[in-house]
Amino acid sequence: MSATEGKVITCKAAVAWEAKKPLVIETIEVAAPKAHEVRIKITATGVCHTDSFTLSGADPEGLFPAVLGHEGAGIVESVGEGVTNFKAGDHVIALYIPQCNECKFCKSGKTNLCQKIRVTQGQGVMPEGTSRLSCKGQKLFHFMGTSTFAEYTVVADISLTKINEKAPLEKVCLLGCGISTGYGAALNTAKVEPGSTCAVWGLGAVGLAVGLGCKKAGAAKIYGIDINPAKFELAKKFGFTDFVNPKEVADKGALQNYLIDLTDGGFDYTFECIGNVNIMRVALEATHKGWGTSVVIGVAGGGQEISTRPFQLVVGRVWKGSAFGGWRSVSDVPKLVESYLQNDLLVDEFITHELKLEQINEAFDLMHEGKSIRSIIKF
């Protein structure tokens, strides 16, 4: 039994008091876990573009004040009543898509989108309806069921997976979102085939991981498309074979037409990893007539809509979306950790910066300046 079990823990967290404002390092209170909840000591968290998206105010589900962060790993500090699958000391990764194995979605075998606690997760509270986080007497909202920008957090016991203790938590925390998302979008959602041609818009962690997935699937060509050419050299490590900077071909007409000419009819698979609805259209229309598949991964702001001529679909192009790469979180994330430990999945190569919690706003700046792939906050 830990010394803190059953007690409120006072610790540091980066609090998002309001949209569009830098995070503030505060002392917060983290209440003990209730039934079917687990309190974790977070040891490391990545900073994903989705954290920035929500902080920007564009997320219709964005609530403030909140503790953001959803790419975290750590060690179980204590468990609430009825928790049977975790104990203090377990090494874990927090999961923003849970896996209950009981809901209609889990039982369908057709999706990884467990809906057991999705409503309360979107309301920024635990499944029982209240928050475990507070600061200066004020309630803080949870974020994506994880809130990993804090030294301690509380998650539902279905929003957590136990991993091999040999795995370095400050690396494999990235399997809680970006890497798993891109890798799985290629393997599980698109189901890229050997010999195919692929194109990825947006060479952040998500896009680079799509490249890894396409390479694993045996793609013949993997195009990286980004307006920041500084990403191209690094992307070669992730399997990318060719690069296009849209700014450099802007005088050659619509990008999709340019790419269709360049590739003898278009790509077999394309992936949008930016969150830009105009690029989602370009990515769809750059796929090959008759069979091309385009996967939307990027998250676009509230009110944004995608459009294309329906004829694009009539003639066989397929538009799909992917959340967390289609992985069934509790079962699959430990397997991804094993792949990493067996040198079958790159993880370290995504990490460009290691920062302290006090430096978390620098992680957002580095992302916006295009200077980072992933910054890791080490606690």
Ligand SMILES: NC(=O)C1=CN([C@@H]2O[C@H](COP(=O)(O)OP(=O)(O)OC[C@H]3O[C@@H](n4cnc5c(N)ncnc54)[C@H](O)[C@@H]3O)[C@@H](O)[C@H]2O)C=CC1
């Ligand atoms: N569906 C899902 O499960 C998930 C979705 N996401 C979303 O995926 C997207 C990517 O996330 P990160 O890799 O963390 O972002 P990031 O900010 O690290 O990378 C985005 C990249 O897009 C490039 N870019 C921006 N505008 C562009 C344009 N017009 N044309 C070409 N390239 C352009 C940037 O230069 C940058 O390299 C975000 O929208 C994020 O919210 C992230 C994780 C999971």
Ligand SMILES: N[C@@H](CCC(=O)N[C@@H](CSC=O)C(=O)NCC(=O)O)C(=O)O
């Ligand atoms: N809250 C947003 C949608 C945000 C979103 O699309 N989230 C992705 C994960 S992004 C991770 O970095 C996702 O998997 N969504 C599935 C879900 O159930 O939320 C909005 O309301 O538009």
Ligand SMILES: [Zn+2]
């Ligand atoms: Zn993310």
Ligand SMILES: [Zn+2]
């Ligand atoms: Zn479920």
